[in-house]
Amino acid sequence: MGRVDKFKKDMNFKKGSIGVFDSGFGGLNILKSILKKNSDYDFLYLGDTARVPYGTRSQGVVYEFTKQAVDFLFNQNCKLIILACNTASAEALKKIQQEYLPIRYPQKRVLGVIVPTVEEAVEATKNGRIGVIATEGTVISGAFEKELVKRNPRVKVFSQAAPLIVPLIESSGNSPELIGMILKNYLEPLMKKNIDTLILGCTHYEILENEIRKIVGKKITVLSEGEIVAEKLANYLERHPEIEIELNRNSKRKFYTTDLTDKFVNLGSKFLGEGIKAQKIILN
Ligand code: DGL
Numbered sequence: 001m002g003r004v005d006k007f008k009k010d011m012n013f014k015k016g017s018i019g020v021f022d023s024g025f026g027g028l029n030i031l032k033s034i035l036k037k038n039s040d041y042d043f044l045y046l047g048d049t050a051r052v053p054y055g056t057r058s059q060g061v062v063y064e065f066t067k068q069a070v071d072f073l074f075n076q077n078c079k080l081i082i083l084a085c086n087t088a089s090a091e092a093l094k095k096i097q098q099e100y101l102p103i104r105y106p107q108k109r110v111l112g113v114i115v116p117t118v119e120e121a122v123e124a125t126k127n128g129r130i131g132v133i134a135t136e137g138t139v140i141s142g143a144f145e146k147e148l149v150k151r152n153p154r155v156k157v158f159s160q161a162a163p164l165i166v167p168l169i170e171s172s173g174n175s176p177e178l179i180g181m182i183l184k185n186y187l188e189p190l191m192k193k194n195i196d197t198l199i200l201g202c203t204h205y206e207i208l209e210n211e212i213r214k215i216v217g218k219k220i221t222v223l224s225e226g227e228i229v230a231e232k233l234a235n236y237l238e239r240h241p242e243i244e245i246e247l248n249r250n251s252k253r254k255f256y257t258t259d260l261t262d263k264f265v266n267l268g269s270k271f272l273g274e275g276i277k278a279q280k281i282i283l284n
Helices: 003-010 025-036 061-077 086-091 093-104 113-124 136-140 145-150 164-172 176-191 205-216 225-239 263-272
Strands: 017-022 043-047 078-085 110-112 128-136 156-161 197-201 221-222 251-258 278-280
Touching: 003 061, 003 278, 017 061, 025 225, 025 263, 043 061, 061 078, 061 086, 061 093, 061 136, 078 197, 086 110, 086 113, 086 128, 086 136, 086 145, 093 110, 093 136, 113 197, 113 225, 128 136, 128 145, 128 176, 136 145, 136 156, 136 225, 145 164, 156 176, 164 176, 164 205, 164 278, 176 205, 176 251, 205 221
Parallel strands: 017 043, 017 078, 043 251, 078 110, 128 156, 128 197, 197 221, 251 278
Antiparallel strands: none
């Protein structure tokens, strides 16, 4: 037994879960990929379905809501939280990491989905022209652009807010023609910029990845976040044994939502690829 292990055993330390937070159930899509790669850890998912969408809200409100979610998940003994929501990652993560955690939870960590995706994008691009589609909030925050340029000041970033895609995915019975038309409306302006890499910067978009690939063609590398985040999480846990040691590995899953509707259960199960039983909670 290592020194850290022994210390925690002596302290009667209680191990905990990895929390995954999203504004709704889109994050279940990210969790699906995370589980494929990191299946033995315990996971606790929280979707703020009562207040979704975050993508059209102000930065201040997204920060407050995300902070409440972080409090809830840490109170449930999560040791590490992944903000699967791009809008929360773009508009709340930095402030939470820099101002909130040091005061309230100095031993705990909150990670987002933007940095892992950006790291992959700067590796993938050959011509340095990267497109991003995301919610309005994420695009206005400029978070993808800032992180991309920080890693490679020569890249050119073209961002496109795509506010109709989330409702399109969440409503059933849309014809392939309508889906194609809406996607083309957002993608064609980016294609005209001669991008060679496209970031799908929202939890939901992976669901339409095949349709998006058909429109943009083979010459554009399409990056969706699930697999990237799963890979980076595994890597993070390897590099941070002090966090990893705190995690239970009993493959337990718990699902919480702020509004329990049939839609959450049905669409959520579709996103996760397996049935879910969710419990309703109140965030404040
Ligand atoms: N989960 C959000 C995101 O990834 C999309 C839905 C919303 O607007 O809340 O940005």
